[in-house]
Amino acid sequence: MQMPVYFxxxxxxxxxxxxxxxxxxxxxxxxxxxxxxxxxxLSRRAGTAVYHARETAAALFGAEPEHVVFTQNCTHALNxxxxxxxxxxxxxxxxxxxxxxxxxPVAAMAEAxxxxxxxAPVSADDAETVAAFRMRIRPNTRAVICTLASxxxxxxxxxxxxxxxxxxxxxxxxxxxxxxxxxLPVTMQDGFHLLCTAGHKxxxxxxxxxxxxxxxxxxxxxxxxxxxxxQSASLQQPAELPEALEAGTVNVPGIAALDAGMQWLVRQxxxxxxxxxxxxCDLLIDGLRKMPDAEIYRTAGAKYVxxxxxxxxxxxxxxxxxxxxxxxxxxxxxxxxxxxAHETLGTAHGTVRFSPSAMNHPQQVRAFLRxxxxxxx
Amino acid sequence: xxxxxxxxSETYAEKTYRLLGxxxxxxxxxxxxxxxxxxxxxxxSAPADEIFSLLTAHGxxxxxx
Numbered sequence: 001m002q003m004p005v006y007f008x009x010x011x012x013x014x015x016x017x018x019x020x021x022x023x024x025x026x027x028x029x030x031x032x033x034x035x036x037x038x039x040x041x042l043s044r045r046a047g048t049a050v051y052h053a054r055e056t057a058a059a060l061f062g063a064e065p066e067h068v069v070f071t072q073n074c075t076h077a078l079n080x081x082x083x084x085x086x087x088x089x090x091x092x093x094x095x096x097x098x099x100x101x102x103x104x105p106v107a108a109m110a111e112a113x114x115x116x117x118x119x120a121p122v123s124a125d126d127a128e129t130v131a132a133f134r135m136r137i138r139p140n141t142r143a144v145i146c147t148l149a150s151x152x153x154x155x156x157x158x159x160x161x162x163x164x165x166x167x168x169x170x171x172x173x174x175x176x177x178x179x180x181x182x183x184l185p186v187t188m189q190d191g192f193h194l195l196c197t198a199g200h201k202x203x204x205x206x207x208x209x210x211x212x213x214x215x216x217x218x219x220x221x222x223x224x225x226x227x228x229x230x231q232s233a234s235l236q237q238p239a240e241l242p243e244a245l246e247a248g249t250v251n252v253p254g255i256a257a258l259d260a261g262m263q264w265l266v267r268q269x270x271x272x273x274x275x276x277x278x279x280x281c282d283l284l285i286d287g288l289r290k291m292p293d294a295e296i297y298r299t300a301g302a303k304y305v306x307x308x309x310x311x312x313x314x315x316x317x318x319x320x321x322x323x324x325x326x327x328x329x330x331x332x333x334x335x336x337x338x339x340x341a342h343e344t345l346g347t348a349h350g351t352v353r354f355s356p357s358a359m360n361h362p363q364q365v366r367a368f369l370r371x372x373x374x375x376x377x
Numbered sequence: 378x379x380x381x382x383x384x385x386s387e388t389y390a391e392k393t394y395r396l397l398g399x400x401x402x403x404x405x406x407x408x409x410x411x412x413x414x415x416x417x418x419x420x421x422s423a424p425a426d427e428i429f430s431l432l433t434a435h436g437x438x439x440x441x442x
Contacts, residue, residue: 039409119389143419230387230414230415230416231413232413234413238386240386240438
């Protein structure tokens with residue numbers, strides 16, 4: 001079976017490094033107990049594997065291991081952060097480039113009459129973007145929620161400056177790191193209170209994993225209550241992280257795989273991968289620029305993670321993606337779950353999103369461009 | 378000289394293992410069911426004030442036994 005060429009890594013990275021597959025298999029074979037639930041060897045091994053992953057994440061993101069909460073995905077982490085911090089009467093500011101993982105929980109809380117929110121437009125000029133957040137701060141503003149990078153265009157938002165603004169104004173800063181973690185040099189020392197990330201994208205773990213990383217200063221209400229293996233005689237959920245937010249059995253094989261993914265990333269060097277992927281994006285952009293009806297959604301002066309959104313003349317993004325899929329190329333077309341971003345871009349029918357990973361190479365991009373050009377034959 | 382204490386959270390128990398290992402304190406740990414539920418019971422071959430200072434300095438919630 002011929003494997004397709006995968007350029008949809010902003011959705012999830014594929015293929016995974018062999019170390020990730022091995023770690024998952026090893027966890028299933030050798031650490032099959034339920035962590036924290038027993039004193040026996042298999043439970044202890046599972047507990048050690050989970051804690052090791054916390055240590056790896058803590059070292060990568062400049063946090064304490066106990067402030068690393070494992071979640072199902074980034075959306076889960078964001079819901080924990082958003083619903084866990086916002087209270088009745090609060091106002092929150094989000095950016096115009098947010099994914100539905102931020103926009104929907106915020107909109108749902110607003111619809112329920114719990115909170116109000118404002119949307120700060122993102123500009124190519126970072127100072128303008130920060131000013132847009134600043135001018136929307138109200139006396140009851142409690143938090144700012146902002147993606148590190150747009151999942152549609154890849155534009156990098158000035159999160160360090162926004163974090164500084166939040167610290168200055170005493171606001172909680174929740175960062176959506178789904179498209180930035182593992183790609184940008186992000187740490188909690190950048191000023192985040194809560195950093196949410198997927199485990200299966202730039203960190204090269206597997207689907208079904210994510211993390212909420214806290215700086216330890218923001219109390220969070222849990223979304224779920226349940227067994228934690230600790231303080232079992234109490235009917236109250238433990239207050240300490242991470243167990244406070246990890247009710248029920250955690251995904252040990254997935255967490256072990258995520259640990260291996262993060263270690264692989266550190267060994268390879270995130271900066272090196274970033275440079276490699278950016279070069280692939282540049283190659284694509286050079287090719288697209290030679291097509292007179294190609295529109296590339298990038299703005300001069302803005303900075304980007306390795307993602308390119310484009311459209312081709314009258315061909316809809318769906319038609320382009322379908323044509324590419326028939327030729328064995330995987331890309332994401334449509335709204336990419338980010339209607340706010342598309343409203344900002346004026347792309348009602350969406351775009352075609354190209355997102356390479358460390359596993360792609362230039363020959364694949366050249367073949368991709370040849371396929372794009374074939375529509376004219 | 379033995380010091381006994383319990384740690385309720387598995388995460389903090391893991392942190393404790395590593396901490397005691399790093400400072401080369403000989404220890405044994407068993408999972409026990411106490412009045413508040415499951416916990417990890419540590420026995421460390423070192424003076425209590427030394428161990429409890431270490432745990433406190435690293436933010437590990439523990440209970441003396």
